[in-house]
Amino acid sequence: MRLIIAFALCLASVSIVNAQLKPPVETVMDRFLRYVKIDTQSAEDQTTTPSTRKQLNLANLLAKELTALGAENVRVSEFGIVYATVPGNLADNSKVPVVGFIAHMDTSPAVSGENVNAIIHKNYQGGDITLPKDPTQVITVDKNPVLKSLIGTDIITADGTTLLGSDDKSGCAEVMTMIDILRQNPQLKHGTLAIAFTPDEEVGGGIEKFDVKAFGAKVAYTVDGEELGEISDETWSARTATVTFQGKSTHPGTAKGIMINAMYAIADYLNRFPHDMLPETTEGRVGFVHPYAGVIDVESSNLKILLRDFDMSGLDAKEKTLRDMVAQTAAKFPQVKITIDVKENYKNMKEVLKNYPELTVNAMEAAKRAGLTPFLKPIRGGTDGSNLTFRGLPTPNLFTGGGNFHGKLEFNSRKGLEKSTETLVNLVQIFAEKS
Ligand SMILES: [Zn+2]
Numbered sequence: 001m002r003l004i005i006a007f008a009l010c011l012a013s014v015s016i017v018n019a020q021l022k023p024p025v026e027t028v029m030d031r032f033l034r035y036v037k038i039d040t041q042s043a044e045d046q047t048t049t050p051s052t053r054k055q056l057n058l059a060n061l062l063a064k065e066l067t068a069l070g071a072e073n074v075r076v077s078e079f080g081i082v083y084a085t086v087p088g089n090l091a092d093n094s095k096v097p098v099v100g101f102i103a104h105m106d107t108s109p110a111v112s113g114e115n116v117n118a119i120i121h122k123n124y125q126g127g128d129i130t131l132p133k134d135p136t137q138v139i140t141v142d143k144n145p146v147l148k149s150l151i152g153t154d155i156i157t158a159d160g161t162t163l164l165g166s167d168d169k170s171g172c173a174e175v176m177t178m179i180d181i182l183r184q185n186p187q188l189k190h191g192t193l194a195i196a197f198t199p200d201e202e203v204g205g206g207i208e209k210f211d212v213k214a215f216g217a218k219v220a221y222t223v224d225g226e227e228l229g230e231i232s233d234e235t236w237s238a239r240t241a242t243v244t245f246q247g248k249s250t251h252p253g254t255a256k257g258i259m260i261n262a263m264y265a266i267a268d269y270l271n272r273f274p275h276d277m278l279p280e281t282t283e284g285r286v287g288f289v290h291p292y293a294g295v296i297d298v299e300s301s302n303l304k305i306l307l308r309d310f311d312m313s314g315l316d317a318k319e320k321t322l323r324d325m326v327a328q329t330a331a332k333f334p335q336v337k338i339t340i341d342v343k344e345n346y347k348n349m350k351e352v353l354k355n356y357p358e359l360t361v362n363a364m365e366a367a368k369r370a371g372l373t374p375f376l377k378p379i380r381g382g383t384d385g386s387n388l389t390f391r392g393l394p395t396p397n398l399f400t401g402g403g404n405f406h407g408k409l410e411f412n413s414r415k416g417l418e419k420s421t422e423t424l425v426n427l428v429q430i431f432a433e434k435s
Contacts, residue, residue, distance in 0.1 A: 024180035042106035050199035096191025100220030103171030104201035131160030153415035166402035171223035190428035249299035366427035
């Protein structure tokens with residue numbers, strides 16, 4: 001009996017909270033469905049930013065919508081980055097740090113984002129989801145256990161011929177709807193917010209052109225993660241090694257005693273890779289070395305290798321392993337000149353974010369207030385936030401509710417979009433409360 005009363009009281013308090021909030025002018029779902037129709041696929045190996053002009057179609061639309069939502073100083077930079085400011089509504093906004101929110105507009109070059117036909121699987125009741133235009137494309141519960149937490153909501157997918165673009169139009173729609181809700185509900189107190197939508201995240205080019213100073217935020221979040229509750233304040237530290245094997249080529253008919261074939265040395269080197277230290281044999285917090293490209297030739301062969309680890313000491317150890325392997329191969333092939341060159345790519349953002357624990361604490365509190373169970377997940381990759389963090393803008397990553405990024409099985413859900421938006425609305429209030 002007591003249980004029943006407690007449950008009824010709990011329900012009542014939830015509905016009071018909801019009743020207090022005026023809905024946004026446009027729902028996050030409607031915004032999302034509108035944005036995914038705009039093809040914003042980026043392209044590798046371009047010399048311009050944005051890499052594809054079509055990304056500007058979404059950039060210009062978002063700029064227009066930001067202005068309509070009362071944002072200030074709205075502009076699209078020469079590189080297609082949309083910047084805006086949402087004024088705070090406190091008696092003294094200067095007491096609260098300016099918090100930035102960043103989402104990216106482009107979709108992966110891996111799969112087409114043209115003519116995206118979003119399918120809404122209404123009131124999902126469990127089970128695998130087959131995409132209508134290609135029955136070989138199936139989102140299985142087995143590979144996506146998160147589906148079990150989405151029973152009863154609407155799931156959004158593509159039709160099987162394209163990606164959906166949840167990555168990261170979910171983030172775009174959620175940030176826009178946060179601004180909308182804050183505008184409709186001035187009783188929700190927050191400091192000044194800096195907003196940015198970036199191009200070319202998927203090809204790693206856009207963030208180089210990001211103007212941290214003009215953005216004006218003290219701290220920021222990228223809204224570009226997956227499962228509800230997933231918060232990331234840790235990424236790989238990354239290096240790339242190039243190992244070059246210099247031999248000597250000559251006409252094979254007169255090669256005796258002259259030719260030095262570098263191909264045998266590169267084969268020997270490849271054979272020395274430790275099998276328990278590769279992408280295909282590691283997961284979680286375990287780093288890897290990954291030979292991913294190379295040239296094989298008598299005269300000069302080379303190999304490019306990724307080094308990844310969450311800890312700098314682990315990364316140093318991996319570099320030492322590669323150098324030791326060079327020494328071993330060199331001993332076996334003394335006539336081949338072998339050199340190794342290692343470059344730093346990016347560092348684990350935790351090296352900086354450990355000095356800003358409130359960013360993670362506040363995000364977790366915001367997710368809890370939205371009824372979610374937040375959890376920390378280190379990213380086996382880099383984010384735009386890694387770059388920004390080391391340029392002086394500490395930037396962890398927040399969930400968007402989506403999944404299966406970069407493929408035809410990509411999805412999000414009504415619950416995913418709404419709960420992510422609610423978390424953002426909570427988050428800006430938490431910064432105001434704590435200052
Ligand atoms: Zn993304």
